[in-house]
Amino acid sequence: MFYTVLIKEARQLFSDKGFLLIALIQPLIFIVMFGSSFKGGDINHLDTIVIDNDHTNYSQYVIDATYESEFFDPINFSGTLDDALIHLERSEVRAVILIPENFSDNIDNAITGEIEIYIDSSNFLTYSSLSGAQIEIIKESLQRIANDLLGGLEEEKETSKKKIEDIKDIFDEIETEADKLDAELNDIKEEFSGIDSTAIKNSINSLKDALQEEKTSLNQTQNALDGIIFTLADIKAFNQTEEDRKLIVIGQITAIRNGINNSIKDVDDTIRDLDEIDVGTVDAGNISDRIDEKLDSIKNKFESVKEIGESISLNLNKLQKDFLSEPIRIKETAYHGEIKYFDYLGAGVLSLIVFFVSLMAPALNVIYEKEQNTLYRLSTTPVSSIIVFFGKFSVFILFSFFEMLYTLFVAILIYDLRITGSIYNVILILTLLACASISIGLFISSKVKTMQQALVLVPLIVIPSFMISHAFFPPDIMAEFMNYVAYATPMTFSNHALNAIMIKGFSLSEVLPDIYALLAFTIVPLILFIINYKRMRY
């Protein structure tokens, strides 16, 4: 008996050839639609405009990094930022990267180079893709700029260190010379007690020679410090803090340099003093004290120069570490503000609900009438097919309108759906979608013969429509041909318009093409239904 029931059910099920055909095609269409909507699997290679207002090596590094990134797909563009943002507003590109005019200058002047990136946030998935780790990849790519900077700074650092070491060596030599001078002065003091004036003169001359040597050393030191100041002036600070720090260091070295200059003057004064010594009346003790005083002054200054030199080395290290921590910064702007995933899906979900209900109800209604034969009977009365259509259309539009309204308000009141633009515009677009769906539903009903066929055909239209209408999968990741197939469903246009109104705050005039498309999806099936209705057989 089981076998008999099985056979009977199978025969009954498969006796409807139309149903069988649709049911067999349905899975194939589903998988093709789904697979083609997931072209690459990942959301990448998103169209991007890169505007280079800097035109330097550094800005080229940014452009190169963008080209190498798998997430950005730079397109040819030669316009202003405002022009680019118009494309972004229309979601024709997903991101605009602006390299400002002063980008490399800022880096050269130790100010963090800032790149601006504007991301289309009307599509949550593409926005998320571009706005997270992907930006970090760009940062990583831009490290090549930092590497350039690092190489230059290392060189500067080594040069500065070497010069400071040289200063130290010179200081040591000066100190040694000063010690020698001190010893010689002691010898002079001793010699003054019993040596004749000739001997004193010789000693003074010897001392003068020694002082001349000291002066030469001091001049060398001064020149070395001039070199350091020049080098430091060439090092670019990366922000104001570092600039201030650099100026402090230069000031300190300048102070040393001036100190040395004073020391040179002191040596000159000493030499002049020695020239003025009257050997006959010389007071050896007095001379010795004056020389000691000057030498102590020189020594003290040398000590301060050493201290400052050590602080220069320390400051240079600090300067390098802080600058390299953030040589470049990316300033990200979510072009349509931050959105939630639900906000993004909102347009698609509302469209889906309206499309499904508005298509299903009239389709099943007319097929029921066909099965009941009432439509045939009605066709034999004087009522015109246009009246029949508009009678049905009006009831279903009221029904769909009510369903749409309460769905919309539940989404807003309970789930906080974002409506940036006018809610009346949202209602209008959904109403137009309902009109198109009803027309399509009526047209379908005029073509299929049984309820069974309708029940497999309606999901065959609704589910792929949802998948390909950019409600769920952004067009950027869909196979190219699928983006053309997407125009076969009114949901694509309603989603586009709703997204523009709800997320971007567009007005109706900015979504006119979508409105025209929805009207076409209403009128064409309407005409086809009326033609088919006239040809309807029972």
Place this chain on the structure above:
Amino acid sequence: MGDAVKVVNISKKYKGVVALDHVSLTIKKNSIFGLLGSNGAGKSTLLHIIIGLLNPNEGDVYVLDEKINKGFSKNLKNKVAIVPQKLSLYEELTIFENLYFFAKSYGLPRKEVLEKIEGLKNILRLGDLHRKVKNLSGGYQRRTSLAVGLIGSPEILILDEATVGIDLETKKIINELLLSLKEHMTVITTTHSLEEAEAICDYVYFLHKGKKVLEGTLQDIIKKYSAENSGDIHIVFKDEEAAKKIFDLFGETKILRMEGNKLYLVSFSGQYSANVLTNFLNKIKGYEKDIVDISIHKPNLEEIMLQLIKSD
């Protein structure tokens, strides 16, 4: 006054199969026309061509002197009503709602609609009009369907197997109504029930395999085939023994057939019926007291049709 319907040399083929083969007919106004034939004879095809739902491959159709071309004009839709074989009513609506809706489809004013509904309620004995059609018995559903067909006061009422499978009471009501309507409208009925055709039709047109095999008024047909074809005389005896006595008188002639206390004098024809009858009456002289009843059974439409189909 023109004809209600005139079909001129219509032919129709479906995928190479001939459904109608050069069919011509004329339906007079104020008559009940029976379009007869077994299933698949071509009745529905011819009907659909008449009402413009199908286009013939050749030939012309005129309804109320208007040539039919791609369906009925609005004028004809106002004058011709169809009662389909299927119920074709809004089953979720009440009888009243169905009648009101279809009445309004003819553009009738509310007052007239209500009057007509009341009139049809009484004629067809529809009972409570506020019952949903889906809850009605088959008979009431059929009456409602006919009421819907009549609500627009058509000049031509087409019944497409509209009385198949209904109870006797409903059939009687409908037949009486149709006969009474004849004065005001033309009724075209398709049926394979010859009994029903006999009951109400003035004129019948018999289709078989897409071709006309017979047409004419019922009286003409019966007369013609009663004269030309076989008929029976039925003799009922008081008991089987009496019947057997008479049966034996005819021996092997085989003009008699016996069933219980009945004898059937079979297969007489116009040419020799007088001789047979005279011979039979002579032989039963003296046995009159055993005979309870003698009746002449003329051939009905069904028997004639069966003969025609067999001969085809």
